[in-house]
Amino acid sequence: EPEVTQTPSHQVTQMGQEVILRCVPISNHLYFYWYRQILGQKVEFLVSFYNNEISEKSEIFDDQFSVERPDGSNFTLKIRSTKLEDSAMYFCASVGRSEAFFGQGTRLTVV
């Protein structure tokens, strides 16, 4: 069964450092998303991406965040200068027709 893969599974970084979270969506999917989940809370939408550009973003997705699909397969989320409150699980999802398939997530810990 096709799946969305994310790396790394766990990232620890110092406050103020840049991090890049990586995702390999399902190969024939065209719509990609990043969501985050702070421990014990609900899953929150960050950004959607289609045709090599952002199609929608939430108020969480400020200037510190960026996404790109550099090589046609990987889909990355960059946080330029991490803050303590960025600590969360980050999930990548891809959509074919309607159902969103989620990756296993990257646990980001900012210290």
Place this chain on the structure above:
Amino acid sequence: GENVGLHLPTLSVQEGDNSIINCAYSNSASDYFIWYKQESGKGPQFIIDIRSNMDKRQGQRVTVLLNKTVKHLSLQIAATQPGDSAVYFCAEKKNFGNEKLTFGTGTRLTIIP
């Protein structure tokens, strides 16, 4: 604003019994609803979905009920098993296509052996 939320944060059910998890939403424009299961340390896993032109849909051991009049969604799991223990989220979006999902707050289901 939009709100998709769950009535109960935790639910414990004896193994073999049926469970019902409820969800309320406030966006009457929502057209498509999904239940996800999230096991510890994993991403949300699709369970079952329903479109707004239906009021009931059945899968394997799961049934989703939609009541658009009162904006209520429920997930019924029959003959629960230990592997059903997880957090369950309802999610909604405005159409069947590629819009973003808005998730509820989740219910932790614990199956008691």
